[in-house]
Amino acid sequence: MSKSLHRGPYPHTRMRRMRSDDFSRRLMRENILTVNDLIYPMFVLEGQGEKETVASMPGVERLSIDLLVQEAKELVQLGIPAIALFPVTPQSAKSEFAEEAYNPNGLAQRAVKAIKDACPELGVITDVALDPFTVHGQDGILDANGYVLNDRTIETLVKQAASHADAGVDIVAPSDMMDGRIGAVRQALEENGHVNTKIMAYSAKYASAYYGPFRDAVGSAGNIKGGDKFSYQMDPANSDEALHECALDLAEGADMIMVKPGMPYLDVVRRVKDELLAPTYAYQVSGEYAMHVAAFENGWLNREQVILESLISFKRAGADGILSYFAKEAAQLLQKK
Numbered sequence: 001m002s003k004s005l006h007r008g009p010y011p012h013t014r015m016r017r018m019r020s021d022d023f024s025r026r027l028m029r030e031n032i033l034t035v036n037d038l039i040y041p042m043f044v045l046e047g048q049g050e051k052e053t054v055a056s057m058p059g060v061e062r063l064s065i066d067l068l069v070q071e072a073k074e075l076v077q078l079g080i081p082a083i084a085l086f087p088v089t090p091q092s093a094k095s096e097f098a099e100e101a102y103n104p105n106g107l108a109q110r111a112v113k114a115i116k117d118a119c120p121e122l123g124v125i126t127d128v129a130l131d132p133f134t135v136h137g138q139d140g141i142l143d144a145n146g147y148v149l150n151d152r153t154i155e156t157l158v159k160q161a162a163s164h165a166d167a168g169v170d171i172v173a174p175s176d177m178m179d180g181r182i183g184a185v186r187q188a189l190e191e192n193g194h195v196n197t198k199i200m201a202y203s204a205k206y207a208s209a210y211y212g213p214f215r216d217a218v219g220s221a222g223n224i225k226g227g228d229k230f231s232y233q234m235d236p237a238n239s240d241e242a243l244h245e246c247a248l249d250l251a252e253g254a255d256m257i258m259v260k261p262g263m264p265y266l267d268v269v270r271r272v273k274d275e276l277l278a279p280t281y282a283y284q285v286s287g288e289y290a291m292h293v294a295a296f297e298n299g300w301l302n303r304e305q306v307i308l309e310s311l312i313s314f315k316r317a318g319a320d321g322i323l324s325y326f327a328k329e330a331a332q333l334l335q336k337k
């Protein structure tokens with residue numbers, strides 16, 4: 001502060017005074033991370049008793065529905081409010097037009113039913129996008145030049161979202177970044193009587209290289225046709241555009257908005273929360289998980305401390321909740337404390 005406040009040899013204000021005791025540190029703590037902030041993303045696999053590791057995400061497993069249900073029960077015990085499901089689609093079920101996305105007996109739809117039957121109190125979120133179901137790995141349907149067709153893709157996304165709602169999902173989460181898809185999905189949900197099915201919009205979703213390990217986990221990796229998703233996901237250089245996207249999605253009926261990735265985009269989380277005042281979420285994505293775990297496994301960072309520090313950063317930025325592959329472990333750590 002200014003020099004005029006400084007009389008004599010001693011500082012008038014000692015910031016360290018409040019930091020000197022545990023009680024005063026607790027009294028002035030501005031943010032708190034609780035289990036209620038955590039959403040756990042999970043990968044679901046065909047089969048029975050099947051469990052696979054993900055090379056680029058040590059500690060994360062793809063689980064068949066029966067094992068997923070067991071895991072879901074543990075998450076309920078821990079108090080985790082919701083999970084986000086991602087199906088690993090067998091190559092044979094992928095196609096040019098992603099018909100498997102709205103198969104009422106598809107993997108995602110069956111997983112939703114099984115989890116809601118076993119754990120009705122656990123919130124279930126499904127991804128609405130076509131990348132797990134297209135042969136080329138893009139999130140939508142392509143024209144002859146490999147360009148993702150907006151309105152044609154929305155027709156399929158709407159069917160996909162409706163099939164998830166029919167299966168009993170609580171929240172659909174369009175992650176495709178087509179224009180107008182939130183309004184179209186909202187309308188379809190209303191028409192089918194799913195008035196309380198919520199929409200979490202991946203509104204400010206950047207064309208990020210931090211998604212690499214996820215594409216490995218769901219098996220949409222390899223060579224995405226066209227090489228990247230820059231024609232629909234956002235440019236990492238922008239943040240006004242993120243506000244524009246979020247405002248549109250809210251106007252179209254989104255209940256919750258999301259910024260993704262997380263830690264490299266905390267400035268965007270703060271702006272979105274401050275300016276739009278809506279329920280705001282952030283996704284600590286696969287690449288963020290992978291780089292943390294790499295450092296833990298090398299003994300370069302303290303695992304427990306850094307997990308909790310990374311998650312409180314989202315709260316400080318204004319997020320109401322965090323999707324994180326550390327959600328289960330963080331819930332255990334919070335319980336221990």
Ligand code: PBG
Nearest residue numbers: 129131175210211214285286287
């Ligand atoms: C699919 C989708 C992606 C992620 C969530 N939904 C990948 C992508 O857009 O390429 C990434 C999640 C993560 O990296 O953890 N549309």
